[in-house]
């Protein structure tokens with residue numbers, strides 16, 4: 115998959131020499147959840163049928179990060195994860211439109227004329243509630259009007275699960291409240307985060323549970339504080355383990371930023387400075403303050419046993 119970065123207004127260097135038209139899905143697609151997958155698969159199927167290449171247009175940073183003045187809760191799939199997932203799905207080109215204040219003020223008409231038309235689109239695929247342009251003033255009715263005579267417009271119906279529209283917002287809420295099971299159900303896969311292993315306080319070893327402390331690579335949505343059964347991709351293998359996301363209240367007061375600590379089972383290799391991908395499989399319990407270190411150790415032993423059983427089943 116090629117990734118092409120676009121900034122507004124588009125220049126000719128951003129537009130590759132094209133041999134044919136293409137089928138393009140447009141959206142923020144943070145999470146690449148089941149709803150997004152249905153829209154994108156629609157584009158891929160149409161592209162196959164028409165023997166044309168497939169593409170996705172997305173926006174980066176997330177418009178809510180740019181417009182939200184720092185209140186943004188984080189990404190489910192930062193750009194790198196999005197690229198990986200879309201490449202795996204078989205998308206040929208990913209267009210990443212640089213989202214900034216100026217781009218946010220582009221009208222729906224100008225977005226169509228200045229961004230979509232130059233992409234040489236045969237068919238554009240969007241979800242039923244797609245909005246575009248300044249203040250989200252453009253919708254699928256307007257897209258069909260603008261498209262008429264220029265390109266086909268395909269609108270994917272709502273993708274529902276248990277009667278509700280699958281959305282990035284509902285997945286963010288589920289992750290933040292410890293409902294990992296719902297989040298993973300809505301993703302259609304397990305949530306993953308990626309980070310580099312940094313020095314911790316080196317206490318883990320002394321309590322019998324050495325942990326790899328992660329500094330996340332991107333501004334991910336912070337999952338609920340607590341203990342998770344996980345698998346980590348390290349040295350080309352998926353290794354089961356437990357992760358604590360939290361502030362270690364047994365040892366610290368007034369810590370705000372949570373740490374991500376992973377204890378891998380039956381693993382004794384040096385991973386400092388390496389990048390780990392951690393897949394969150396089950397939420398086990400909330401983080402607690404223990405009256406003694408011994409009680410914390412006993413609880414971690416129980417967590418590890420429970421995680422190992424769950425991950426084996």
Ligand SMILES: Cc1cc2nc3c(=O)[nH]c(=O)nc-3n(C[C@H](O)[C@H](O)[C@H](O)COP(=O)(O)O)c2cc1C
Pocket residue numbers: 314315316317318319323325327341356357358361362363364365375376377400401402403404410414417418
């Ligand atoms: C599975 C697991 C569960 C944990 N649960 C808690 C907890 O409930 N409360 C707490 O204060 N610390 C908890 N911790 C964090 C430990 O206190 C921490 O791993 C230890 O202090 C080592 O920290 P360090 O690697 O920064 O040295 C947990 C750690 C693991 C691996």
Ligand SMILES: Nc1ncnc2c1ncn2[C@@H]1O[C@H](COP(=O)(O)OP(=O)(O)OP(=O)(O)O)[C@@H](O)[C@H]1O
Pocket residue numbers: 140141142143144148149150152153239240241242243244245270271272273274279280281282283284
């Ligand atoms: N459940 C769904 N069914 C069908 N189309 C969807 C669904 N969710 C999103 N889409 C479509 O996918 C594209 C990207 O949507 P977007 O990422 O804004 O959706 P979202 O998951 O609802 O996000 P948020 O919760 O942040 O509003 C849009 O074209 C949108 O209409």
